[in-house]
Amino acid sequence: MFTQTLTRRVLGSSLVDLLTGPHGVDRYTELVSPTWTRNDARAQVISVQRTTPRSVTLVLEPNDAFQGFTAGQHIQLSVDINGRRRTRCYSPANAEGQRLLEITVGLHEGGLVSEYLYRQARPGMVVGLDKAAGDFVLPAIRPRRILLISGGSGITPVMSMLRTLNAERYAGRVTFIHYARSREEACYYDELAAMPRVQVLHGYTRGIEAGDLKGHFGAEHLRAAGPDPDAVYVCGPTALVAAVREQRPDAISESFVPPEFVTPADPSGGRVTFRGSTVSVVDDGRPLLEQAEAAGLTPASGCRMGICHSCTCRKTVGTVRNLITGAVSTDEGEDIQICVSVPVGDVEIDL
Ligand SMILES: Cc1cc2nc3c(=O)[nH]c(=O)nc-3n(C[C@H](O)[C@H](O)[C@H](O)COP(=O)(O)OP(=O)(O)OC[C@H]3O[C@@H](n4cnc5c(N)ncnc54)[C@H](O)[C@@H]3O)c2cc1C
Numbered sequence: 428m429f430t431q432t433l434t435r436r437v438l439g440s441s442l443v444d445l446l447t448g449p450h451g452v453d454r455y456t457e458l459v460s461p462t463w464t465r466n467d468a469r470a471q472v473i474s475v476q477r478t479t480p481r482s483v484t485l486v487l488e489p490n491d492a493f494q495g496f497t498a499g500q501h502i503q504l505s506v507d508i509n510g511r512r513r514t515r516c517y518s519p520a521n522a523e524g525q526r527l528l529e530i531t532v533g534l535h536e537g538g539l540v541s542e543y544l545y546r547q548a549r550p551g552m553v554v555g556l557d558k559a560a561g562d563f564v565l566p567a568i569r570p571r572r573i574l575l576i577s578g579g580s581g582i583t584p585v586m587s588m589l590r591t592l593n594a595e596r597y598a599g600r601v602t603f604i605h606y607a608r609s610r611e612e613a614c615y616y617d618e619l620a621a622m623p624r625v626q627v628l629h630g631y632t633r634g635i636e637a638g639d640l641k642g643h644f645g646a647e648h649l650r651a652a653g654p655d656p657d658a659v660y661v662c663g664p665t666a667l668v669a670a671v672r673e674q675r676p677d678a679i680s681e682s683f684v685p686p687e688f689v690t691p692a693d694p695s696g697g698r699v700t701f702r703g704s705t706v707s708v709v710d711d712g713r714p715l716l717e718q719a720e721a722a723g724l725t726p727a728s729g730c731r732m733g734i735c736h737s738c739t740c741r742k743t744v745g746t747v748r749n750l751i752t753g754a755v756s757t758d759e760g761e762d763i764q765i766c767v768s769v770p771v772g773d774v775e776i777d778l
């Protein structure tokens with residue numbers, strides 16, 4: 428233990444940086460062990476469980492470069508698939524403040540990363556991590572009555588909130604409504620049944636079994652959850668989020684699926700120049716991220732839906748439209764999310 432701490436201190440010193448040159452110490456230490464990096468957050472998979480037919484739960488041991496998360500936040504996880512680094516957002520399901528991370532990945536048939544992790548994840552595998560982000564979190568002063576609602580793999584951030592509340596012996600009232608296709612696809616079923624001080628209600632949207640609630644979320648399900656909650660949190664498919672917000676417009680929500688773009692994206696015919704490379708294309712109406720990828724560039728990206736900001740690039744010249752908000756940005760030298768921005772005429776992007 429002492430040797431490990433001493434080694435970390437030595438590796439963290441600026442003298443080592445000086446001696447290891449432009450690549451930094453990480454490029455050398457990772458040759459000894461892939462998670463032995465000072466600046467790059469990485470984690471090793473230490474266990475893999477497939478507790479439902481369409482999900483996989485991974486326990487990850489992050490290195491010291493990972494700085495933790497608040498219950499409900501997401502992290503960007505990267506894996507190398509066929510020699511290319513792929514990044515997607517996942518919300519840890521464990522309570523905050525723990526050394527190990529737990530992520531549960533729902534299988535999307537045809538989905539690149541979820542299929543890969545579902546089929547290939549194994550102990551010893553190393554994944555990249557980025558720092559935690561997101562506003563889907565409980566307030567520091569906990570409300571007295573909390574209603575948590577999730578659908579499918581949207582259970583993960585809510586599970587983290589539940590486990591965190593449980594760990595801090597939250598004394599208020601918490602009700603959790605979870606929708607799964609069927610009983611066998613309901614993640615964390617047994618743990619939830621044993622969780623003290625939480626009222627859990629299950630709804631099955633496709634299974635033949637009767638859950639605690641019939642059909643989809645509506646006023647009746649809200650009533651079944653008991654007295655009017657002070658705070659409502661929902662994470663799941665956009666239809667579930669919309670149904671909850673119809674009853675409780677103040678609900679705090681997160682969805683894992685891309686929002687519908689409000690703005691039509693006809694090709695502007697403008698010229699898109701990717702400064703920093705010699706590439707330039709004629710706008711075909713798709714988000715700039717897709718146009719850059721089609722042109723052979725490999726910009727950083729995560730959620731590809733305007734949430735995580737990992738695709739943010741500087742627009743040096745021209746006008747773009749944000750497909751989610753419809754906002755038009757004309758300022759030069761502005762940072763834009765290229766996964767949800769389309770050109771309006773000629774643009775120059777620092778990429
Ligand atoms: C903030 C945030 C937190 C997230 N947390 C989790 C989590 O804890 N667990 C989890 O399993 N997933 C989570 N996701 C979703 C995850 O990031 C990926 O979108 C999902 O794993 C699918 O990626 P893929 O590479 O398999 O699919 P892709 O190859 O990216 O897409 C394949 C196809 O599936 C569609 N698709 C993509 N994502 C979804 C989706 N979520 N639902 C339905 N269709 C989709 C695409 O439109 C496309 O047609 C989260 C997403 C966000 C934005």
Ligand code: FES
Binds near residue numbers: 733
């Ligand atoms: S990739 Fe996440 S905001 Fe663009």
